[in-house]
Amino acid sequence: MNYYSLNRQSPSVTFEEATIRGQAPDKGLYFPERIPTLSHNFIKNISRHTKEEIGVEVMKPYVAGSLDDNELERIVSETVSFDFPLVKINDNIYSLELFHGPTLAFKDVGARFMSRCLGFFNRNKDQKTTVLVATSGDTGGAVANGFLGVEGVDVVILYPSGKVSTVQELQLTTCGQNITALEINGTFDDCQAMVKQAFADKDLNNTLILTSANSINVARWLPQQLYYFFALQQWHDNGLPVICVPSGNFGNICAGILAHISGLPVQHFIAACNANDVVPQFLQTGNYQPKPSVATISNAMDVGNPSNFIRILELFQHQLPQLKEKVSSVTVSDEETKRILSDVYKKYQYTLDPHGAVAYKALNEYLQEHNDWYGILLETAHPVKFPDVVEAVTGSPVAVPESAAHLLKLEKKSIRMNADFNDLKEWLLNK
Ligand SMILES: Cc1ncc(COP(=O)(O)O)c(C=O)c1O
Numbered sequence: 001m002n003y004y005s006l007n008r009q010s011p012s013v014t015f016e017e018a019t020i021r022g023q024a025p026d027k028g029l030y031f032p033e034r035i036p037t038l039s040h041n042f043i044k045n046i047s048r049h050t051k052e053e054i055g056v057e058v059m060k061p062y063v064a065g066s067l068d069d070n071e072l073e074r075i076v077s078e079t080v081s082f083d084f085p086l087v088k089i090n091d092n093i094y095s096l097e098l099f100h101g102p103t104l105a106f107k108d109v110g111a112r113f114m115s116r117c118l119g120f121f122n123r124n125k126d127q128k129t130t131v132l133v134a135t136s137g138d139t140g141g142a143v144a145n146g147f148l149g150v151e152g153v154d155v156v157i158l159y160p161s162g163k164v165s166t167v168q169e170l171q172l173t174t175c176g177q178n179i180t181a182l183e184i185n186g187t188f189d190d191c192q193a194m195v196k197q198a199f200a201d202k203d204l205n206n207t208l209i210l211t212s213a214n215s216i217n218v219a220r221w222l223p224q225q226l227y228y229f230f231a232l233q234q235w236h237d238n239g240l241p242v243i244c245v246p247s248g249n250f251g252n253i254c255a256g257i258l259a260h261i262s263g264l265p266v267q268h269f270i271a272a273c274n275a276n277d278v279v280p281q282f283l284q285t286g287n288y289q290p291k292p293s294v295a296t297i298s299n300a301m302d303v304g305n306p307s308n309f310i311r312i313l314e315l316f317q318h319q320l321p322q323l324k325e326k327v328s329s330v331t332v333s334d335e336e337t338k339r340i341l342s343d344v345y346k347k348y349q350y351t352l353d354p355h356g357a358v359a360y361k362a363l364n365e366y367l368q369e370h371n372d373w374y375g376i377l378l379e380t381a382h383p384v385k386f387p388d389v390v391e392a393v394t395g396s397p398v399a400v401p402e403s404a405a406h407l408l409k410l411e412k413k414s415i416r417m418n419a420d421f422n423d424l425k426e427w428l429l430n431k
Pocket residue numbers: 105137138139215246247248249250251252253300301355380381
């Protein structure tokens with residue numbers, strides 16, 4: 001499979017090259033030149049397949065020419081080696097729990113897949129690759145964990161100071177070895193802009209091999225399709241599901257839509273946003289207006305200029321009516337998020353995290369207008385990552401999983417930096 005740049009000013013590349021580059025030289029995002037179709041039989045019999053078989057079947061066309069079957073099988077089985085349960089919350093809403101991986105967030109799937117691909121592609125290279133990543137909370141921890149100790153790769157994580165939770169910060173600042181955390185005096189958008197500028201900088205690219213582990217990188221983005229198929233495996237007799245995805249950078253929902261175009265049966269997608277409402281506004285007005293992000297209690301979605309929305313437009317060939325038929329998007333305030341967290345806990349004894357609560361609110365409202373439909377929300381992070389909000393709202397302590405308990409004893413190590421690209425450049429050139 002080859003990948004073209006959405007800016008259409010750079011040549012098409014293989015999966016391997018797209019993974020190594022992260023972003024095309026013309027600053028466009030890479031996009032698959034063809035969307036594979038899964039067979040009707042495969043979809044119909046999906047519950048008879050293992051997660052590993054599904055992973056290989058879905059990913060095989062995307063990596064063709066870059067990974068052989070054995071390598072892909074190894075990478076997929078290491079990527080999906082934890083549970084993805086679909087849990088019933090009430091009569092018509094189910095939660096696809098994506099927080100059973102090592103860093104308790106959905107990012108583990110993409111980060112583990114990409115780290116193993118890059119490790120494989122780098123196996124005979126003399127020069128190290130530097131992976132740059134911007135995080136508003138969860139990507140950083142997942143990438144740190146996924147890439148820890150990977151030969152030939154240094155990881156540099158930029159995160160907004162004071163705007164991530166304690167567990168998120170410890171996950172990305174305590175690994176050591178080949179992982180460095182830069183604590184930026186600014187927002188997630190500043191971090192993302194600095195990283196994107198680095199990919200376009202000649203001096204840096206003449207000196208270092210740079211790539212991204214954000215969802216702009218196809219090896220991080222594409223495997224995020226897999227858990228949509230794992231949801232289908234566990235979905236019985238309720239008609240086509242409405243799928244609601246808490247959205248910030250829009251990589252997750254974009255992967256779901258890609259899966260749908262390949263054959264995953266879905267009634268409708270909802271992109272649930274917090275106060276950062278660029279996409280809900282766009283779907284209402286047709287005017288795409290990125291704006292500075294605002295801080296909310298669902299911090300990992302505090303994104304003012306979502307990188308992947310351009311890929312969603314491409315999937316619908318930039319046809320707004322078709323897009324609006326399949327995808328809607330709503331904004332949910334912090335007050336509503338807290339109210340839903342509390343209501344769901346009291347009524348159904350289910351503890352949502354703030355991102356899942358944003359999705360619950362959007363899905364519940366949508367289903368009230370379509371009352372014979374059923375829905376799945378993607379529970380994208382474990383509530384223990386946001387104890388301040390969750391415990392204050394529910395009045396109950398969140399049980400701490402072992403992977404978070406040990407973190408709380410570790411000491412954060414970060415390098416403070418202003419949100420200035422020149423500071424980042426100088427640091428990278430001298431590191
Ligand atoms: C917990 C959580 N929910 C939702 C999102 C938003 O996902 P995306 O950026 O793919 O839209 C993120 C961050 O990516 C996250 O960490």
